[in-house]
Amino acid sequence: MSTTxxxxxxxALAAYQADRAAAERELGVDPAAAIDLGxxxxxxxxxxxxxxxxRAAVTETTRYPPTAGxxxxxxxxxxxxxxxxxxxxxAETEIQPTQxxxxxxxxxxxxxxxxxxxxxxxxxxxxxxxxxxxxxxGLEVLELALEEDHGFLPDLDxxxxxAWERLAVLWLNYPNNPTGAVAPRALYAELAGRxxxxxxxxxxxxxxxxxxxxxxxxxxxxxxDLTNVLAFHSLSKRSGLTGYRTGFLAGDPAxxxxxRKYRAMAGHAPTEFVQRAxxxxxxxxxxxxxxxxxxxxxxxxxxxxxxxVAGSAAGLFLWAQAPGGDAEPxxxxxxxxxxxxxxxxxxxAGAEEWLRLAPVPGLAACExxxxxxxxxxxxxxx
Numbered sequence: 088m089s090t091t092x093x094x095x096x097x098x099a100l101a102a103y104q105a106d107r108a109a110a111e112r113e114l115g116v117d118p119a120a121a122i123d124l125g126x127x128x129x130x131x132x133x134x135x136x137x138x139x140x141x142r143a144a145v146t147e148t149t150r151y152p153p154t155a156g157x158x159x160x161x162x163x164x165x166x167x168x169x170x171x172x173x174x175x176x177x178a179e180t181e182i183q184p185t186q187x188x189x190x191x192x193x194x195x196x197x198x199x200x201x202x203x204x205x206x207x208x209x210x211x212x213x214x215x216x217x218x219x220x221x222x223x224x225g226l227e228v229l230e231l232a233l234e235e236d237h238g239f240l241p242d243l244d245x246x247x248x249x250a251w252e253r254l255a256v257l258w259l260n261y262p263n264n265p266t267g268a269v270a271p272r273a274l275y276a277e278l279a280g281r282x283x284x285x286x287x288x289x290x291x292x293x294x295x296x297x298x299x300x301x302x303x304x305x306x307x308x309x310x311x312d313l314t315n316v317l318a319f320h321s322l323s324k325r326s327g328l329t330g331y332r333t334g335f336l337a338g339d340p341a342x343x344x345x346x347r348k349y350r351a352m353a354g355h356a357p358t359e360f361v362q363r364a365x366x367x368x369x370x371x372x373x374x375x376x377x378x379x380x381x382x383x384x385x386x387x388x389x390x391x392x393x394x395x396v397a398g399s400a401a402g403l404f405l406w407a408q409a410p411g412g413d414a415e416p417x418x419x420x421x422x423x424x425x426x427x428x429x430x431x432x433x434x435x436a437g438a439e440e441w442l443r444l445a446p447v448p449g450l451a452a453c454e455x456x457x458x459x460x461x462x463x464x465x466x467x468x469x
Contacts, residue, residue, distance in 0.1 A: 091223060099215045099433040100126060107427060114423045122456045124389070124444045125427045127264075127403050129327035131381055134374035137326065137364050144363035152359045154351040156184030156335075160362045163369040164320075164335050171296075174308040180340035181313070183347055184365070186357050187332040188294050188321040191346075192216050195256060195317070196224035198349045199288050199342070204255035210241055212265055212431060212438035214292065217258040226255060232437050235397045239268035243277070254287035262295040262304050262402030265434045265443040269400045272305045279307065282315040288342065289316045294334070295402035297325040297375055300383050304401050313338045324403055325375055326368045333357055333365045385446035388453040393461035394442070405444040406431075410467040412440035420463055426456045 096102065107125065111118050155161075161178040168174040176182055185191040193216050196207055207221035208229045221228050229250060231241040241259075257278060261270035275291070282289040291307040307318050321334035336346070350356070357365075368374075386405060390396055394407040409417040414430045421428055429445075431438030446453055 089223075091225065095219060095222060098219070099435075100429075103429055103433045107422070110419060110422055114419075116422060116425060120425060121422070122426045122448055122452045122459075124447065124453075124456060125429050126447070127324070127329075127445045128447060129323075129329050130447050130449065131327050131378060133327060134368070134371070134377075136371060136374070137328070137368050140367035141331075141360055141364035144360035150359070152356040152362065154356045155347055156182075156357065157359065157362045157366070160184050160366050160369075163366045164337070167369040168308055168337065171303075172306045172308040174306075174337075176308070176337055177340065181343055182335055182337045183343050183350070184357050184362060185319075185334045185336055186355060187323060188292065188319040188334040188336070189216055190355060191334070191336050192290075192292060192319055193220035193223075194349065194353070194355070195288070195290060195346070196221045196226055198346050199255050200224050200226055201255065204253065204287065206250060206253040207255055208241075208246070208250075208257040210258065210260060210263070211436050212434035212441070214260055214264050215435070217256075217260075217290070217292070218435075221256070227253075229254075230436065233263070233266060233268070234437065239263055239266040239398050240270060240274060243281075251281065251285045251287075254285060256288045256290050257282070258290050258292065259307075260292040260294075262298065262400070263398065264295065264402060265404055265429075265431070265438070265441075266397065266406045267399035267402045267404050269299075269304045272309060275305065275307045275310060279310050279312065279314075279316050283312075287315065290319065291317065292319045294319065294321040295324050296320070298379065298382060298403055299401040300379065300386075301400065308337060315339055315342075317342055322365060322368050325378075327378060328364075328368065331361050331364060333361050333368075381450075382446055385448075385450055385453040388450060389444050389446050389457050391454075391461070392444070392457040393464045403445060405446070407442045407444055408440055409442050410464050413467070414440055414442055417463070417467065418442060420467075421460060424459050424463065426459050428460075 165178040233239040317338035322328040429443040431441030
C-alpha cells in the first residue's frame with residue numbers, strides 16, 4: 088500500500104458512519120428507526136423530467152462516453168451558467184462534465200502540481216476531499232481557519248507571505264460545508280487577482296449555490312476574468328441527484344485542457360444516459376425551486392431546536408453550537424434518543440464545539456428532532 092494512503096485516517100464521514108454504527112449497537116438504537124440528520128443524502132423524489140430523460144437514454148446498445156462530455160450537456164451547462172451567473176462560457180473549451188464534483192476535486196492536485204508549487208490551502212472546518220487529494224498527490228497542506236467572528240471566511244492576512252509563492256491551489260467552498268456561510272463577491276475577486284499574481288489556481292467548490300432562501304450566493308463564474316480560476320458544480324444538491332454522480336467544472340481553458348487530458352487517461356467519463364438526464368436537469372429551474380421550498384421548511388423546523396445556529400445562510404446544513412461546547416457527549420445523548428447528528432470534529436480543527444444538522448428526513452421528522460434536541464438542551468449540564 089502507498090505509505091501516504093496508509094498514514095491517512097479514513098474519510099471523515101466514513102469514520103463518522105462507522106463510529107455511529109458502533110454507538111448504535113452499544114446504546115441499543117435501531118438505525119432504521121432513528122431520525123437521521125447526519126449525511127446530506129436526498130430524500131425527495133427525483134423530478135419526473137429527469138427520470139424520463141434517463142430512461143429514454145438507456146438504449147439496446149452502448150458505447151464508451153466521450154471524456155469531454157456530450158456537446159448537448161456542455162451547451163446546457165453554459166446556458167445555465169449564463170442565466171444564473173451572467174457567465175459567458177465557451178462550451179467547448181471552458182466546461183468539463185464530471186462524475187459529480189468529488190472525484191474532480193480530489194484529482195485536481197494531480198494535474199496542477201509543479202516544481203516549486205508544493206502547497207495547497209484548504210479551509211477548516213471543511214470538506215475533507217481537497218485536503219486528501221493534495222496529500223495523495225504528495226503536496227503539503229496549509230489549513231485556513233474559519234471562525235464565527237470572521238463570518239467563517241478565511242483570513243488572508245494570516246497566510247505567510249512566502250506561502251503565496253508556493254501555492255499550487257487555494258480552495259474555497261461557499262456556501263460552506265459544514266458552516267453554511269456564504270462568501271462576498273469581493274473575496275472571489277481578491278483571490279482571483281492573487282492567483283494570477285502568484286501563479287496558483289483558485290478552485291471554488293460551489294456544490295451548494297442553488298440552496299438559498301434570501302439571496303442567491305455568488306460564484307467565481309461571475310468574474311470577468313477566469314484566468315487561473317476553476318468552479319466546481321454538482322447536481323447532487325441542486326437537483327437531488329446524489330446517486331447519479333453528475334456535475335461539472337468550468338473556468339480557465341488553459342486549465343480545462345490538461346484536466347481533460349488527465350481524465351482521458353484515468354477513465355473519468357460520465358455515463359451517457361446520466362449525461363442525458365443532466366441535460367434535462369440543467370435546463371429546468373422549476374424542480375429546483377420546489378426543492379428549495381421543501382428543504383427551506385425543514386431547515387426552519389430544525390432551527391427551532393434551541394441551539395445557537397451560526398452561519399447557515401445557505402446550503403443544505405445548519406451549523407449549531409452544542410450546549411456547553413460538549414458536542415461529542417451531546418450528540419451521543421441525542422443518538423440514545425433516536426436523533427443522529429454529526430459532531431463537528433469530523434470536519435477538522437476548530438469545529439469541536441459544533442454539530443452539523445442535515446434537514447434530510449420529512450418535515451414531521453425534522454419537527455420531532457428539533458423538539459428532542461430542545462428538550463435535551465434544556466436539561467443539559469456540562
